Amino acid sequence: MFAKAFRVKSNTAIKGSDRRKLRADVTAAFPTLGTDRVSELIPGKEELNVMKLYAHKGDTVTVYMSGGNPILFELEKNLYPTVYTLWSYPDLLPTFTTWPLVLEKLVGGADLMLPGVVVPPTGLPPVQQGDLCAIALVGNRAHAFQARTLLFFQLLLLLLQRNQESVYEQISEETLPNPHLWIPSRAPVAIGVAAMSTAQMLASGLKGKGFSVLHTYQDHLWKSGDKSAPPAIAPLAVNPTDSNEEKVDLGLQGSLSSLTLEGEEENRKVHHSEASEDTSSGAVSQDSSDSKPLQEQMDELLQQCFLHALKSRVKKADLPLLTSTLLGSHMFSCCPEGQQLDIKKSSYKKLSKFLQHMQQEQIVQVKELSKGVESIVTVDWRHPRITSFVIPEPSPTSQTVQEGSREQPYHPPDIKSLYCVPANMTQLFQESGHKKGSTLEGSEVRRIIVDYAKRNNLVDADNKNLVKLDPILCDCLLEKNEQHVVMKLPWDGLLTRCLQNMQPAYQVTFPGQEPILKKGKLCPIDITLAQKSYNKKVTVVRNLETYGLDPCSVAAILQQRCQASTIVSPAPGAKDSLQVQIQGNQIHHLGQLLLEEYRLPGKYIQGTEKAPKPGKK
Structure with missing residues (x-):
């Protein structure tokens, strides 16, 4: 479902009543989760957003975001967990196992066929048709050794059936899986709906479609989060002496006609794939053990963006500079690609406290020039922390506009x-x-x-x-x-x-494209300030598509820089056109984004004169 890019309709903070309703819906959908774990999944006070989006096939999906990651998605009034949630609660759903090479097909949008399902000696988990299931890779928990043992006996049986004695003689005890050799386990990598019950799967000889896959690790829904890799899960303890007494029911494997073996070459391929799985899983386990606490990472990211902004973006002529402008217009744009700056997750919690700490280090001086509004009045550009800071190399995909599944650097068009x-x-x-x-x-x-x-x-x-x-x-x-x-x-x-x-x-x-000729008058990008209920103001921008700008991408950038909710909706009176609505008067940020970063000529933008004056809210 999320194999291709989706279009975001809106992204807003969830209300308290909706949060309570969601908690009740999760409890009803996943009763094994328990009340305490539901409260952990959907906290009472931490930030929780609801995102409405359109999948590439036209399905309307509601996604719930917590801590910057999608945790649940709702389709046709049914709730489904994401891989991020399953990594925290791996026993939430019955789990089926497949081979690592199958993951690439699942990410591309394919469903899981039964010949690709690995059957452990204990048998398949009991499920009914339509049940929600998790899909994991070989190596999860104690099935690592069992699956490799099972594969060996499958190949051995096939050799005996084909009477390939010359190949059989080359198989020795060294080719048997070592019960003490464990593959580091990994969490579920996909979520799917069972196309048939367990009894039907076995009766069919493990042929046909097994699961309709909805969401996978590495798809576009996973990319909307922090893009973390599957964490390690401690394998279950196994007594080596018991492994000799295990009985493998080869009858559960169904037809072996799907397996192919051509001498030693195919045997080497099997061992090579297992070795690759060992290496990749070990790397994930090592990375996860070396990871720093989230608060410490956010502190480092906050200081990096601050020093980067002072060294490369803020000039002496900009002073005095509003602290909100420093954050929204400079620090957010200095954030490395793939990371999101969130002060609330740092140890400072507020920008004012962070700037007080920087003032104590004598990097900047902050004063309240007007009541309730702080500004940076001086910057010591000779401070060792600024002079020694190395500006990171810019990412080639920064400031991009998404077009379909490709991302290209944005360049203003010739009009x-x-x-x-x-x-x-x-x-x-x-x-x-x-x-x-x-x-x-x-x-x-x-x-x-x-x-x-x-x-x-x-x-x-x-x-x-x-x-x-x-x-x-x-x-x-x-x-x-x-x-x-x-x-x-x-x-x-x-x-x-x-x-x-x-x-x-x-x-x-547009650069590298054929000219687009249209009749009629060219409509400029229109920025207006609208009044909503309770004297609240919202900023609305229209006609972005004419200049090659994706409204959803612009909304995502503004939401991060302005720290305000954004909504993308159809523009009234315009066919196939969208408008972006941002909470509050954000004309200053919009103008800076369009004029300075996207480098659009000012004559094609109207409404920037309504920006709030410096020193006033």
Whole structure:
């Protein structure tokens, strides 16, 4: 479902009543979770957002975000956990196991077929058709050794059936899985709905479709979170002496015709895939053990963005600088790609406390220039922490606009104002080789009119600033009541009337793309300030698509910089156009984003004059 990019409709903070209702819905949907764990999953006071989105197939999905990660998603009034939630509660759903190579297919949008399901000696988990299940990779918990043992006996049985004695003789005790060799276990990597019950799976000989996959690790829903890797799960303890007494029921494996073996080459491939799984799982386990606490990571990120902003973005001419402007316009834009700056998750909790700490280190000086509004008045750019700070290399994908599943660097388009030849003016332009509907630039129209007047000897001999009107010019430029009254026109009046009577058009050319020609007047990006209930203000921006800007991407950037909720909705009175609504007066941030970062010319943006004045809320 999330194999391709989705479009975000809105992203807002959840209300208290909705939070309580969600907690009740989760308890009803997953009764094994328990009240205490439901309270952990949906905390009472921590930030919790609800995001409405459209999947690439048109499905409307509601996603609940907590701590920057999607934890639940709702589809057709059914709640489903994400992989982030299953990593915290791995026993929430019955788990089926598949091979690591299958994960790539699942991420691409494929469903899990039964031949790819690994059956442990204890049998498949009992489920009914339509039950929600988790999908894990070989190596999870105690099934690592069991699955490898089972694979060995499957291959051995196949060799005996094919009577390949020459290959069989090469199998020794060294090829048996070592019961003491454990693959570091990993958490579930996908969520799916069972296409048949466990009894039906076994009766079919493990053939056909097993699970309809809804969400996977590495899909676009996972990418909307912190993009962390599956954590390690401690394997269950196994007594080595018991492994010799385990009985493997090969009858549960169904048909072995799907397995192929061609001598030693295929055998090497099997052991190579197992070794790769060992290596990758070990790396994940090592990374997770070396990770720092979230609060410490956020403190480091906060100081990095602060020093980066002072060294590369803030100039002496900008002082005094509002602390809110420092955070929204400079520090957020210095945040590395893939990370999100959240002061509430740091040890400082508030920007003012962090700046007080920086003031104690004598990096900056903060003063309250107006009541309740703090500003940075001086910066010591010679401070060792600023001079020694190394600005990180910019990411090649920073400041990008998402188009489908690809991301390309944004460059402002080249825009030209054009004029279309209308039907009643074709006679005037036909001598120059233009017909009805032809598009011309203003300079071309001027040249054609001058050539026409000179070629037909219409320039007044007594006053070269006047042009005599012949029947064609009269029909093209004059009103009916002027036909027999106006005999001459000055050059500027003649050209002005000509351009006014032609149909407006424009051409937009993006770098590396074919020009886009559209008739009508070019609408600028419109920024307005609207008044909502309880005297609340919201900023609305329209017509972003004309300039190649994705409203959803712009909304995500503004939500992070302004620390305010954003909503993307259809623009009223405009077909196939979206508008972005941001809580509060955010015209200053919008103008800075469009003019300075996206480098759009100011003549194509209207409404920036309504930005709040410095020093006032």
